[in-house]
Amino acid sequence: MSRTYKVIFFGLLLLSFFLLPNATFSAVPLEVLSPPEKIVASLPEIDLIFKVNTARDAEINIKVNGKLLAGDKSQTGNFHYTLGLKPGLNTIVISNYEEGGIRYTKELQVFYRTRDQAAENIQPFRVFYPHGISRKIHCSDCHDSRASGPDKFTMNRRIDIVCYKCHEDFTKKAYLHGPLGAGECNVCHNPHGSDRPALLNDEESTLCFICHEKKLSEVHFRKMKERTGGASDRNCVACHDPHASSKLFQLK
C-alpha cells in the first residue's frame, strides 16, 4: 500500500469509528420491538414485531432455524410475523440489505420450553412475559386495524388513553408523575411483552435514571433511609409510586 492510500485507509477507518455509532443512534436501521434477544417462551407461537428505517425497497429476509420465510421482501415500515417455534432453541435472524450493500442483521434466540422441560436450566435466557397471559390481547386492542402499508401500527393517539381502556386511570390521583402527564407509559413499559415482570423495559431503578440523576441517588438513599426510619430498600419504587400518588413527592 502506498503512503497516500495508507493515510486514506486509516483516515476512513478512524472516521468510521466516529460515524458508525452515530449513524445507528440517529436512525436505528432495524429496531426489534418484540421479542427481546434471549428469552424463554412458554407458548409455541411468538409475535415478531420490528421497524425498518432504511432506504425504500430494502430487502428483508427472515430465517427461522435456518429456513427462509416466504413473502418476506418489502420496504421501509412496520412489520409483524407470527412465528411457530419448535421445542428447545430457536434462532431467528432478520437481515436487511440496503442499496449500498450494507447489511444489518439481528439475531434473536428463543427457547421454547414445553411442560416436560420445565425444570431445565437455560441461563442466561430470561422468561418472556407476554402482555396478558390469562387473556389474549390483540394488536387491534391498541392499534388502528384500518391502517395499512408501511404506516400500519403507527400509534396516532396518546398512548395512555389506550391503556386506560383496560387499566386503572392514574390521572384521577392528586399527584401524577411527570411522564404520565405526557401519556408516555412506554418510557418504562413495553406493551408488546418483556423479559421482566410488569412488562418493564429495564430494572426498576435504572428506568428512573433515564430522567433522574444517578449520581445523587447514594446520598438520597442514605438521607431518606434515616428519614423513613430504616426502609433499607435501594429500589426507588420501594418508597415512590412510579405512576401517581395522593401524597407529595410520589410517596407511597
Ligand code: HEC
Ligand atoms: C397494549 C397495547 C398494544 C398492543 C396490544 C400492541 N401494541 Fe404495538 N405499540 C403500542 C404502543 C403504545 C406503541 C408505541 C410505542 C412507541 O411509540 O414507542 C406501539 C408501537 C408499535 C409499532 C411501532 C410503530 C411505530 O410507528 O413506531 C409496531 C410495528 C407495533 N406496535 C406492532 C404491534 C403488533 C404487530 C401488535 C400485535 C402483535 C401490537 N403492536 C400490539 C401498543 C400496543
Ligand code: HEC
Ligand atoms: C385490551 C385491554 C388492555 C389494554 C388496552 C392494555 N392492557 Fe395492559 N394488561 C391487560 C391484561 C388483561 C393484563 C394481564 C392482567 C393479569 O394477568 O392480571 C395486562 C397486564 C399489564 C401489565 C402487567 C401487570 C403485571 O402485574 O404484571 C402492564 C404493566 C400493563 N398491562 C401495561 C399496559 C400499558 C402500558 C398499556 C397501554 C400501552 C396497556 N397495558 C394496555 C389488558 C390491557
Ligand code: HEC
Ligand atoms: C416511570 C416509569 C413508569 C411509567 C412512565 C409507567 N409505569 Fe407502570 N409501572 C412502573 C413500575 C416500576 C411498575 C412495577 C411496580 C412495582 O413493582 O411496584 C409498574 C407497574 C404497572 C402495572 C402493574 C400493576 C401495578 O399498578 O403495579 C400497570 C398495569 C402499569 N404499570 C400501567 C402503566 C400505565 C397504564 C402507564 C401509563 C399511563 C404506566 N404504567 C407508566 C413504572 C412505570
Ligand code: HEC
Ligand atoms: C421520562 C422521564 C422520567 C422517568 C423515566 C422518571 N421520572 Fe420521575 N419525574 C419526571 C418529571 C418530568 C418529573 C416532574 C419534575 C418536576 O415536577 O419538577 C418527575 C418527578 C419525580 C418525583 C418528584 C415529584 C415531586 O413532587 O417533586 C419523584 C419522587 C420521581 N419523579 C420519582 C421517579 C421514580 C421513582 C422513577 C422510576 C420508577 C422515575 N421518577 C422515572 C420524569 C421522569
Ligand code: HEC
Ligand atoms: C427510603 C425511601 C426512598 C427511596 C428508596 C428513594 N426515595 Fe426519593 N424521596 C424519598 C422521600 C421521603 C422524599 C421526600 C423528600 C423530602 O421530603 O425532602 C423523596 C424525594 C424525591 C424526589 C423529589 C425531591 C428531590 O430531592 O428532588 C425525587 C426526584 C426522588 N425522591 C427520586 C428518587 C429516585 C430516583 C430514587 C431511586 C434512585 C429514590 N427517590 C429513592 C424517599 C425515598
